[in-house]
Structures are given as C-alpha cells and as structure tokens.
Amino acid sequence: MLAQHEASPADTLLRLSEVLDSLPWNADGLIAAIAQQHDTGEVLMLAWMNRAALEETLATGRVCYWSRSRSSLWRKGETSGAVQQLIDARLDCDGDAVLLRVAQTGGACHTGRASCFYNRIEGDRVRILSTAPLLKSPP
Amino acid sequence: MLAQHEASPADTLLRLSEVLDSLPWNADGLIAAIAQQHDTGEVLMLAWMNRAALEETLATGRVCYWSRSRSSLWRKGETSGAVQQLIDARLDCDGDAVLLRVAQTGGACHTGRASCFYNRIEGDRVRILSTAPLLKSPP
Numbered sequence: 263m264l265a266q267h268e269a270s271p272a273d274t275l276l277r278l279s280e281v282l283d284s285l286p287w288n289a290d291g292l293i294a295a296i297a298q299q300h301d302t303g304e305v306l307m308l309a310w311m312n313r314a315a316l317e318e319t320l321a322t323g324r325v326c327y328w329s330r331s332r333s334s335l336w337r338k339g340e341t342s343g344a345v346q347q348l349i350d351a352r353l354d355c356d357g358d359a360v361l362l363r364v365a366q367t368g369g370a371c372h373t374g375r376a377s378c379f380y381n382r383i384e385g386d387r388v389r390i391l392s393t394a395p396l397l398k399s400p401p
Numbered sequence: 402m403l404a405q406h407e408a409s410p411a412d413t414l415l416r417l418s419e420v421l422d423s424l425p426w427n428a429d430g431l432i433a434a435i436a437q438q439h440d441t442g443e444v445l446m447l448a449w450m451n452r453a454a455l456e457e458t459l460a461t462g463r464v465c466y467w468s469r470s471r472s473s474l475w476r477k478g479e480t481s482g483a484v485q486q487l488i489d490a491r492l493d494c495d496g497d498a499v500l501l502r503v504a505q506t507g508g509a510c511h512t513g514r515a516s517c518f519y520n521r522i523e524g525d526r527v528r529i530l531s532t533a534p535l536l537k538s539p540p
Contacts, residue, residue: 264520264527267529268533269512269533270529271529271532272529272530272531272532274528274529275523275526275527276520276527276529277525277527278524278525278527279525281527294447296435296444298442302442303437303441303442303443304442305435305437305444307493308433308435308493308497320522350522351521351522352518352519352520352522352530353518353520353522354446354447354517354519354520355510355511355512355514355517355519355520356517358447359518360518361444371494372494375494378494378495378498379493379499379500380491380493381415381492381493381494381496382489382491383489383490383491385417386416386417386418387414388403388415388416388417388420389413390406390409390411390412390413391411392411393411394407394408
C-alpha cells in the first residue's frame with residue numbers, strides 16, 4: 263500500500279489499519295525499528311517489532327519491541343528504567359522499517375551507554391568509543 | 402567478540418578482521434545497516450550488508466549494500482547518482498547492525514526524497530510528509 267502511494271502528494275492521509283495490514287512483515291512477523299533521540303538526532307539502537315508491539319507502542323506512547331531472543335514483547339525499560347517515550351513513528355517507503363523518534367530516559371543500550379553504536383571502525387581496527395557506566399538499579 | 406568487550410574501557414582497539422569473523426551474520430549472511438546524514442543527523446534509510454558489501458564500503462569510502470531483491474551487491478547511487486560517501490561506520494553492542502554516517506548526494510530514497518522515512522503515523526492515519534520530487538537522470 264505504501265509503495266502504491268509513493269507518488270502521492272504530501273499530506274495524503276492513509277488509514278493506519280490498512281497500512282498495517284499491508285506491511286511486508288518478515289517470516290517472523292517483524293519489521294526493523296530504529297530508535298533515534300528526537301532532539302539530538304543520536305541513533306540509539308536497532309530492534310524489532312511485530313504488529314502487537316507497534317500497536318502497543320502507539321497506544322501507550324511507551325516503546326515496546328519484540329524480543330527475538332525471548333520470543334516475547336519487550337517493554338523497553340520495564341526492568342532497567344531506561345524507558346523510551348514515543349515522539350513520533352515513521353514508516354519507510356516499502357514499510358519494512360520504522361523510525362521511532364523518542365525521548366530516552368537513561369542509556370538506550372543494555373550496557374548503560376547512551377547508544378548501542380559505540381564500536382567505531384577505524385582502518386583495520388575497531389575502537390570502543392565509550393566506557394560502560396556502572397549500572398544502577400532501576401528507580 | 403563485541404559482547405565479550407562490552408565492559409572494556411573507551412579506546413580499547415580490536416582487530417577489525419577478528420570482529421568481522423565474529424559478527425552474528427543472519428541466515429542470509431547479512432547485518433542491518435542504517436544510513437544517517439552525518440551533519441544533520443537525519444536518518445536516511447535502512448538496508449542490508451553482507452561482509453563483502455561492508456568490506457567494499459570500508460575500502461572505497463562509497464557505501465555498498467547487499468540487495469536482497471536482486472541478490473547482488475548494490476553500489477548505492479551507481480545508476481541514480483545518489484551516492485553515499487562514508488564518514489564513519491559504527492557497530493552496535495551485539496554486532497548485528499551497523500550505523501553508517503554518510504554524506505548523501507541527492508535523495509537517499511528511490512522516490513527521490515531525502516529520506517525513506519516519510520510516512521508518519523498520526524493517530525489512526527498515516528500522513529505522507531513530502532511529495533516525491535521529479536527524478537532527473539543521473540549526472
């Protein structure tokens with residue numbers, strides 16, 4: 263459906279339920295989800311969502327992913343306190359990825375770092391950009 | 402390997418070849434690749450890389466993905482002119498995603514838009530945020 267509307271003009275409105283019905287969910291029923299800090303633009307993490315996770319996120323305003331390792335909904339920050347408040351969500355041109363603009367509490371990464379992308383490739387080496395902070399118990 | 406080093410301090414250096422050997426390439430030999438405009442922070446697109454695509458990107462400084470639909474290397478912009486010059490590449494904590502900070506020529510999206518993420522969810526609707534520009538032939 264999104265592909266059919268790629269030439270539609272700005273401010274065209276589509277029904278969300280029909281768009282979700284038409285998304286190219288992968289064999290596991292998932293699309294990729296990128297979380298970006300809304301004000302700084304920092305890319306925080308990449309995770310996955312099934313339809314239930316996306317619908318819960320939109321309904322509650324708190325980001326919920328699908329955990330591929332645990333095969334369950336993953337309410338981000340439920341145990342760590344590092345919740346993500348949803349600012350807005352944008353699907354890409356072919357609908358197999360969603361960009362979540364969020365307000366992140368604490369570090370997005372399970373190591374406590376602000377972002378998961380802390381391993382920078384430099385020539386034939388990879389540099390760890392930051393030291394993991396000591397993680398505190400969730401508030 | 403990256404997971405083993407998640408508590409290593411900042412500026413630890415790892416061998417790239419060993420890191421690449423250890424990445425959790427998926428069943429199709431791929432990791433997810435996010436392209437972000439380096440100066441504005443705009444998230445441009447999500448695509449996929451196999452090891453050959455990542456190594457070519459690092460060697461040439463021009464971003465090369467793996468096209469899942471064509472099952473071939475996809476030298477971004479080769480036909481459209483919308484090339485991506487690599488500024489830097491950062492692997493995430495578990496190594497199944499890479500963030501490419503790039504300098505984008507033209508629009509990253511095949512529609513000609515700057516970003517692929519132009520379908521914003523608003524309540525029970527999806528709003529198309531921008532009109533696709535008329536695409537010109539590559540220079």
